Amino acid sequence: MTxxxxxxxxxxxxxLGYALVYLSLLVLIPLGGLIAKSAELSWAQFWDIATxxxxxxxxxxxxxxxxxxxxxxxxxGLIVAWVLVRYEFPGKKLIDAFVDLPFAxxxxxxxxxxxxxxxxxxxxxxxxxxxxxxxxxFTPAGIVVALIFIGIPFVVRTVQPVIEDIEQEVEExxxxxxxxxxxxxxxxxxPALFPALLTGFTLAFARAxxxxxxxxxxxxxxxxxxxxxxxxxISKLEQYDLPGATVLAxxxxxxSFVLLLSINLLQWWAANRHSGRHIxxxxxx
Amino acid sequence: MSKVHRVNTESRPIRWLLTALALxxxxxxxxxxxxxxxxxxxxxxxxxxxxxxxxxxxxSALGLTLLIALLVLPLNILFGFAAAWLIxxxxxxxxxxxxxxxxLPFAVSPVVxxxxxxxxxxxxxxxGPWLQAHDIKIIFALPGMVLATMFIxxxxxxxxxxxxxxxxxxxxxxxxVSLGASGFQMFWRVTLPNVKWGLLYGIxxxxxxxxxxxxxxxxxxxxIRGETNTLPLHVEILYNEYNTVGAFAAAxxxxxxxxVTLVAKSFVEWRMQKETAMLGAELPAERVPxxxxxxxxxxxxxxxxxxxxxxxxxxxxx
Numbered sequence: 001m002t003x004x005x006x007x008x009x010x011x012x013x014x015x016l017g018y019a020l021v022y023l024s025l026l027v028l029i030p031l032g033g034l035i036a037k038s039a040e041l042s043w044a045q046f047w048d049i050a051t052x053x054x055x056x057x058x059x060x061x062x063x064x065x066x067x068x069x070x071x072x073x074x075x076x077g078l079i080v081a082w083v084l085v086r087y088e089f090p091g092k093k094l095i096d097a098f099v100d101l102p103f104a105x106x107x108x109x110x111x112x113x114x115x116x117x118x119x120x121x122x123x124x125x126x127x128x129x130x131x132x133x134x135x136x137x138f139t140p141a142g143i144v145v146a147l148i149f150i151g152i153p154f155v156v157r158t159v160q161p162v163i164e165d166i167e168q169e170v171e172e173x174x175x176x177x178x179x180x181x182x183x184x185x186x187x188x189x190x191p192a193l194f195p196a197l198l199t200g201f202t203l204a205f206a207r208a209x210x211x212x213x214x215x216x217x218x219x220x221x222x223x224x225x226x227x228x229x230x231x232x233x234i235s236k237l238e239q240y241d242l243p244g245a246t247v248l249a250x251x252x253x254x255x256s257f258v259l260l261l262s263i264n265l266l267q268w269w270a271a272n273r274h275s276g277r278h279i280x281x282x283x284x285x
Numbered sequence: 286m287s288k289v290h291r292v293n294t295e296s297r298p299i300r301w302l303l304t305a306l307a308l309x310x311x312x313x314x315x316x317x318x319x320x321x322x323x324x325x326x327x328x329x330x331x332x333x334x335x336x337x338x339x340x341x342x343x344x345s346a347l348g349l350t351l352l353i354a355l356l357v358l359p360l361n362i363l364f365g366f367a368a369a370w371l372i373x374x375x376x377x378x379x380x381x382x383x384x385x386x387x388x389l390p391f392a393v394s395p396v397v398x399x400x401x402x403x404x405x406x407x408x409x410x411x412x413g414p415w416l417q418a419h420d421i422k423i424i425f426a427l428p429g430m431v432l433a434t435m436f437i438x439x440x441x442x443x444x445x446x447x448x449x450x451x452x453x454x455x456x457x458x459x460x461x462v463s464l465g466a467s468g469f470q471m472f473w474r475v476t477l478p479n480v481k482w483g484l485l486y487g488i489x490x491x492x493x494x495x496x497x498x499x500x501x502x503x504x505x506x507x508x509i510r511g512e513t514n515t516l517p518l519h520v521e522i523l524y525n526e527y528n529t530v531g532a533f534a535a536a537x538x539x540x541x542x543x544x545v546t547l548v549a550k551s552f553v554e555w556r557m558q559k560e561t562a563m564l565g566a567e568l569p570a571e572r573v574p575x576x577x578x579x580x581x582x583x584x585x586x587x588x589x590x591x592x593x594x595x596x597x598x599x600x601x602x603x
Contacts, residue, residue, distance in 0.1 A: 101547065
């Protein structure tokens with residue numbers, strides 16, 4: 001082949017072969033199998049299984065809690081990233097490394113630990129319930145707590161490098177031109193951070209939607225109230241209801257992909273809008 | 286530090302408020318849970334703790350967890366190199382599709398990942414009847430758990446090596462080959478030394494995930510005590526039996542593993558930063574968009590090691 005004569009480096013065929021076999025066996029064939037399995041059902045059957053009241057309730061719990069947790073992570077992740085980049089305090093390096101704990105700690109461990117903390121006998125739970133009458137463990141609020149834990153590093157680690165990259169001159173220019181600190185933040189800093197924040201939010205959200213290990217311990221798992229879709233898939237599997245499990249899995253995959261795609265588009269829009277404005281500002285100056 | 290001289294910063298009360306909010310958030314959601322693991326594990330003293338870890342079921346769960354990681358990691362390392370070699374060194378049709386496929390497991394729920402293999406190898410699956418006829422067990426046995434773990438950890442090492450090798454370029458390898466090095470010599474003497482810290486970083490992350498995976502493995506394991514129970518699954522069983530000390534004792538082993546992972550990760554990050562500093566201007570962060578958020582070559586190092594960041598740089602690039 002003519003192509004081959006241009007390649008100085010060896011190993012193209014070998015790498016391609018191994019990578020393709022690996023990906024096919026683990027990803028392509030299994031996903032194809034999932035789609036083929038769901039195609040065995042008629043559209044009406046598929047629709048019936050996907051839209052039972054229990055399934056609907058589980059989507060609401062899964063996506064609702066994931067959304068709430070991602071919002072909390074968006075707000076606090078931005079603050080944590082800001083504090084870690086801009087301020088000095090003792091133990092900062094250690095705390096910075098510690099932010100990655102949710103990536104390293106197995107989810108089952110996180111699950112039982114959060115449950116014992118937030119149960120009505122736990123350190124945090126007894127005060128929340130005793131003082132505020134707010135039950136966390138074994139309610140949807142517990143699911144949100146677990147998903148916040150899981151998602152912490154995503155927002156912090158996406159926003160952090162962007163804050164590091166912001167040139168101080170931009171802020172100084174804004175304040176020289178008479179902007180207050182709040183104005184500088186709202187008009188200069190936040191627009192620059194927004195695309196990264198949105199990415200971190202998306203990643204935290206996507207992770208939260210699929211999360212299982214940390215949630216099942218704290219959720220209480222009551223059908224219609226605090227049952228997440230992954231758990232419903234498992235309970236269908238345990239009843240040997242393979243088609244039911246398959247349909248729910250397909251629904252989850254599709255919703256996740258659509259959400260990720262739309263948030264990506266939104267982000268692309270945000271990034272472009274910002275860069276456009278940036279040029280405008282430059283022209284006016 | 287230039288930051289000390291900043292004129293332009295928040296007023297002191299706001300600085301304190303933000304710091305308090307950030308640290309308070311991290312304390313309640315990260316620090317307290319980690320403390321709780323050890324406090325609950327030692328609630329009844331050291332004796333019961335040690336006893337729980339000496340249980341044959343706990344030991345076999347630990348053994349199985351290590352065995353799965355040991356089987357999965359070498360294959361994953363090979364895949365990481367194959368994928369990175371293809372994507373960073375050659376141009377071919379379907380390259381971006383390949384990149385997307387590598388990221389796909391990140392977007393799939395672990396439970397769905399487990400289900401995928403049940404649909405193929407399970408009793409009612411495509412190959413189920415054939416496997417039963419030949420008395421081969423994949424689901425509810427070790428091979429299924431290895432497959433599920435392979436699926437979950439698939440992106441980790443490749444996502445680490447690809448941006449690193451892209452940033453380094455292929456000049457050194459081409460020089461080695463044109464000077465007469467064999468493919469193996471080139472890999473061993475040039476490619477591997479260049480990426481060793483990035484590789485180690487990927488291995489650390491993949492290993493943590495492989496040993497800690499719960500959802501996917503839980504679906505395909507069948508929870509047979511002493512046979513198909515990994516340490517995370519053992520934690521679940523004990524916890525559901527109200528054996529709190531046992532569950533948290535096993536959990537403390539996993540938490541220790543997580544702490545070791547964080548320390549190792551910080552060490553590798555520090556080494557990579559040092560190496561980048563020595564390379565100096567050779568790898569400007571802006572040169573390759575992927576590398577800006579990628580762990581190794583970015584001079585600011587430190588915090589940018591995560592797939593979150595990497596994905597970010599990719600997305601902003603689009």
